[in-house]
Amino acid sequence: MSARKLKSVATKPVFWVLLAFLGSLAFLIILYSEIKPDKKTIKNDPKPAPVHRSLSSQQEDYDEDLIILYNRVPKTGSTSFVNIAYDLCKTNQFHVLHINITSNMHVLSIPNQVNFVRNMTNWDEMKPALYHGHMAFLDFSKFRVKKKPIYINLVRKPLDRLVSYYYFLRYGDNYRPNLVRKKAGNRITFDECVQKKQPDCDPKNMWLQIPFFCGHAAECWKPGSEWALNQAKLNLLNEYFLVGVTEQMEDFIYLLELSFPRIFKGFQNHYIHSNKSHLRQTSIKIPPKDETIKKIQQSKIWQMETELYEFALEQFEFNKKKMFTPDNAKHIQKFMYEKIRPK
Numbered sequence: 001m002s003a004r005k006l007k008s009v010a011t012k013p014v015f016w017v018l019l020a021f022l023g024s025l026a027f028l029i030i031l032y033s034e035i036k037p038d039k040k041t042i043k044n045d046p047k048p049a050p051v052h053r054s055l056s057s058q059q060e061d062y063d064e065d066l067i068i069l070y071n072r073v074p075k076t077g078s079t080s081f082v083n084i085a086y087d088l089c090k091t092n093q094f095h096v097l098h099i100n101i102t103s104n105m106h107v108l109s110i111p112n113q114v115n116f117v118r119n120m121t122n123w124d125e126m127k128p129a130l131y132h133g134h135m136a137f138l139d140f141s142k143f144r145v146k147k148k149p150i151y152i153n154l155v156r157k158p159l160d161r162l163v164s165y166y167y168f169l170r171y172g173d174n175y176r177p178n179l180v181r182k183k184a185g186n187r188i189t190f191d192e193c194v195q196k197k198q199p200d201c202d203p204k205n206m207w208l209q210i211p212f213f214c215g216h217a218a219e220c221w222k223p224g225s226e227w228a229l230n231q232a233k234l235n236l237l238n239e240y241f242l243v244g245v246t247e248q249m250e251d252f253i254y255l256l257e258l259s260f261p262r263i264f265k266g267f268q269n270h271y272i273h274s275n276k277s278h279l280r281q282t283s284i285k286i287p288p289k290d291e292t293i294k295k296i297q298q299s300k301i302w303q304m305e306t307e308l309y310e311f312a313l314e315q316f317e318f319n320k321k322k323m324f325t326p327d328n329a330k331h332i333q334k335f336m337y338e339k340i341r342p343k
């Protein structure tokens with residue numbers, strides 16, 4: 001074939017169509033030979049898993065993964081509550097763990113924060129669990145862990161708590177009666193202490209529930225900080241599942257039992273019917289005189305702590321009220337789905 005003739009063929013569109021056809025045929029043959037072995041292995045496999053099964057294995061087991069974190073404030077009646085957990089943890093098959101921080105410090109160091117957060121959220125053998133300890137609120141979202149615990153807490157009237165703590169340090173309680181407390185032998189009453197303006201009854205000692213709810217920021221621990229009070233309120237609403245008041249412990253337990261029966265099943269019954277051996281009482285407690293109370297109430301710290309207490313109380317009453325239908329407190333609120341489409 002002369003070069004001229006070839007050139008004339010090449011300029012014809014038919015030539016290019018044919019070339020394209022052969023090219024794609026060769027490509028398909030190569031592709032098929034690549035795919036073929038794969039096809040075989042698929043055929044030999046057992047039935048592929050149905051889509052819904054792989055989905056359900058990804059679904060969370062909320063109950064078995066449950067972690068409740070109770071960062072208890074000292075002298076708020078927390079021991080009574082925790083003791084129910086110790087009594088029932090075997091029956092209900094969950095774990096109770098006390099967080100013991102060196103010399104009762106309430107703020108964790110930075111490395112301890114990482115270790116604690118990772119350990120607790122990863123420790124599967126301990127799930128489900130109730131962790132408790134005298135630890136200020138710690139924000140788990142800083143640490144990029146997948147599953148955060150559920151926070152609960154109790155608050156108590158600030159003066160009651162202070163007086164309780166004052167006598168507890170002097171006389172101990174019925175829980176560990178033989179333990180010699182820090183201020184044992186000191187017989188000054190709370191009234192006398194206030195009169196003499198001694199440090200143990202200084203209203204500054206009431207600055208405790210605010211920093212516990214506020215958390216690990218330096219500002220939280222400055223007595224009288226408005227910022228700390230606001231932060232405590234925000235955390236109480238946004239980060240805590242439920243905050244009860246010591247004066248209404250039974251209702252607190254009841255709400256928890258209905259919400260998380262996996263852990264709290266039978267707690268209310270146990271609280272009512274056990275012979276109260278779990279109740280911890282400060283051995284001697286002299287109620288303060290009216291003039292003492294008036295003096296304390298003048299302090300800014302008392303006023304701010306009381307503001308937090310009342311804020312928590314209002315929210316707790318609200319939560320209790322919403323449990324039931326408005327007309328008849330005997331019916332528990334329910335919800336259901338309807339108008340589900342497409343059919």
Ligand SMILES: *[C@@H]1O[C@H](CO)[C@@H](O)[C@H](O)[C@H]1NC(C)=O
Pocket residue numbers: 100101
């Ligand atoms: C915490 O641990 C320390 C050191 O082991 C121990 O002395 C202390 O009694 C523990 N605290 C509690 C409340 O068990």
Ligand SMILES: *[C@@H]1O[C@H](CO)[C@@H](O)[C@H](O)[C@H]1NC(C)=O
Pocket residue numbers: 118119120122123124
């Ligand atoms: C958490 O800490 C405990 C005690 O130090 C340890 O026994 C346990 O293995 C740790 N768990 C994880 C998941 O790191």
Ligand SMILES: *[C@@H]1O[C@H](CO)[C@@H](O)[C@H](O)[C@H]1NC(C)=O
Pocket residue numbers: 274275277
């Ligand atoms: C009540 O407490 C006492 C002493 O702690 C115990 O021996 C007794 O079995 C308890 N009774 C009931 C009904 O739990």
